Amino acid sequence: MIVVGAGPSGSTAARGCAKAGLKTLILDREKLPRFKACGGGVTVKVDRIIDYKIPEEIIERKAYGVRLNYWNKSNSHLREYPITNLVSRSRFDKFLADKTVEAGAELMDGTIVSSVSKEGSTQTVESSEGKFTAKMIVGADGVNSIVSERVRPRLTQDELASTIEAEVPMSPEEIDVKFGNFLDVYFGNSVGIGYGWIFPKNDHISVGVGSLLRMFKNPKQRFIEFLGKMKLPLDVELHPHLIPLGNPKRRVVSDGIILVGDAAGYADPLTGEGIYSAIHSGKLASETIVQAFDKNNFKEEFLSTYHTECRSAFSEEFRRARKAAWVIYGMPFISYPLIIGNKEVLEKYVDILAGETTYKAFKQWAQPKLPSLLLKGLLGR
């Protein structure tokens, strides 16, 4: 079987298959380690779905809390325990790829896949290093996935967020003083309908802005303005990248093909968090694939168990996160005072990030008390 893409989703899927004894080839267009535009926030809920520990030397910093900033107001919540491990994606992804090879998979990095086709029950992958054939292909090739073209139409502007990220060098001491162990999130300012972030790492900070692709006009200019307002240097390398907005209904399988991670469109539409669902979907995909080989059944109907499992494990939550995104980003005059001014709401938001509660439970909690939460928010309590 062949996995296209050695990010968190692909490496997890390939490792699961290799561990179960399947002959597994994993291809990536880049030579590893490679750069990936990302805040590098690996929420601690990931720890609950993996069977290894993320080595301390890969974790650059641990975030214990979230600080929401709206113009000149801010609201913060700090926990006594870490809620997110902040990593550099080049090192994190290399670590995951190495684990995959350790489990017995063959990695061919620097191999660009150009198309996937099917003849009878055989899938053929065309690449810069020649043709490969297999019974099963996993599309783990990110938001601009080529493999996904065999499963569903391309994502539209309303299904994508546009982001720009930069890594700004800073001494660990300055990071300690200015950002500490917070995930800083910014509304308003230059960000418009969307948000900006500053995530502290070891010797740099990850700075970014993101918004719905259709609504994000002049992202580069917005980003430069944001850097200016944050009093950060403007001469940094900019990394534009798209994030798919998760939708539990989107097709993720067809005969002999399973999509995982960003290729499946699995990222949280409110926060843009995608590493957790990349790893979770990779794991569930490998379990379905092992059964498919066991039963020698690679038909879409059989593989659709994977879709159902993703829905019940995490992707059904995207529907609620999407609704929350419409309210929060679409009605800032209500939502920002509600969140910024309200300690209780922020605490629940941190619970969601840490995987201690769900959007569903949040909605059940917030709906009946919305008027009083709004009032408290406006009064700043």
Ligand SMILES: Cc1cc2nc3c(=O)[nH]c(=O)nc-3n(C[C@H](O)[C@H](O)[C@H](O)COP(=O)(O)OP(=O)(O)OC[C@H]3O[C@@H](n4cnc5c(N)ncnc54)[C@H](O)[C@@H]3O)c2cc1C
């Ligand atoms: C600016 C930004 C900030 C983000 N911050 C966070 C965050 O802090 N926390 C979080 O949880 N999520 C974050 N995300 C989302 C997260 O980065 C993704 O959801 C996650 O990387 C998805 O993992 P993946 O393995 O599915 O895809 P990717 O990590 O995109 O990996 C895909 C791999 O496929 C390879 N590939 C692509 N095309 C081909 C091809 N044709 N042939 C061969 N190989 C190919 C690529 O080289 C790459 O290695 C952020 C995203 C962006 C854009």
